[in-house]
Amino acid sequence: MKEKKKIVLDVLKKHLERTDKFESQVLELALKQADGARDDGWGVFYSKGGKRLIAAKKTIEGDYVVKEDTQEIANNAFYGCAFLRSVAMPASITKIGDEAFAHCISLNSVYIPPTVEKLGKNPFVDLDSKVLKNQSAAFVVDAKILYNTERTRLISCLTDATMIIIPKTVTAIGSLAFSRRSKLKKVQLPEGLERIGRDAFSDCDALEEVTIPASVKTIDPYAFASCDGLKKVSFLGIPEHIARTTFSDCDNLMSIIVPKGEEKKFRKMLHITIESDTLVLSE
Structure with a gap:
């Protein structure tokens, strides 16, 4: 023993x-x-x-x-x-x-x-x-996810499901909410979401692609850090603040798709150089 x-x-x-x-x-x-x-x-x-x-x-x-x-x-x-x-x-x-x-x-x-x-x-x-x-x-567990009663703050994912659809009521995903959910392959973030907290999706190794809604204003440090399988991220809008470490240690992240004409701004916010393996592109 x-x-x-x-x-x-x-x-x-x-x-x-x-x-x-x-x-x-x-x-x-x-x-x-x-x-x-x-x-x-x-x-x-x-x-x-x-x-x-x-x-x-x-x-x-x-x-x-x-x-x-x-x-x-x-x-x-x-x-x-x-x-x-x-x-x-x-x-x-x-x-x-x-x-x-x-x-x-x-x-x-x-x-x-x-x-x-x-x-x-x-x-x-x-x-x-x-x-x-x-x-x-003051709290509720719905579909194996813990929220505040109003379902505006997502506190903790309590399942190893491969796909999660986050309700439209959620405006903030709390720090570490999905951290280490290594089987999570796809997450659907709702329009109306405003903040993605620190380490919210860190170490979600099966996650391959994420679309960030235009409503998101803030992405905190390490929000998607160490997601080994993450290959593509699409931004539908321009957040007011993105931490430079948002995608830290995402070694397979090949492309970040941003609104037209905003490539330079995103590279600056994320500290991604033109020579980087990660491409910042517009559609």
Whole structure:
């Protein structure tokens, strides 16, 4: 069993994030302990007042029950806890932070309590819709995708479907919403979409082609980064802001189609030179 744990931890350490996030979480946990965070005996650390669950050791396993009166699950709290099976949260929880349960590959049950009013950047990266049970009126799971109640913000894709049609109500795709959905081949973005968040589609290796609606105003850093299969992107309009790293490490991206006469502007925004293997063309 110890050898199996070592193998899993080694894999997580190598592959979870471009920015060596696993290592940064270990360091962050050490700093939080030094700052007075308290271990509850399970390897889970809470703030001095006990209102915030700050972080868990990566070796935590089995079923965990969050302490009563806890109000917040902090950013990255259970990130990469590969042996965690389930998490039960009290009705006092009002916020679940960024990537709080990301990459918990053994997790089979986690609830969003009725009291939760705020979710950070995709707290559920790599999780399946069968794992997540939503009880909050502030959010809704529809067709295995998590939205805010109004369905204007897409928070988390909870399926490995090969094709996704995003509803016309969505104006913002949140950070990391589709990250690491490696089987996703086609996504239909709706007219009316205004923002594509940071890392929204990063590491979607099967994605081959994307059409960006004219309504999109902002594309945040790394929105489509490391999409190994991405070959063609078509812009129907001109966003007000495109991060230069939008298509970072998309090694097979051969053509970006833009509105007529706007090739120079897009090359400048994306830092693509005329000599680049990626061609910026107009139709």
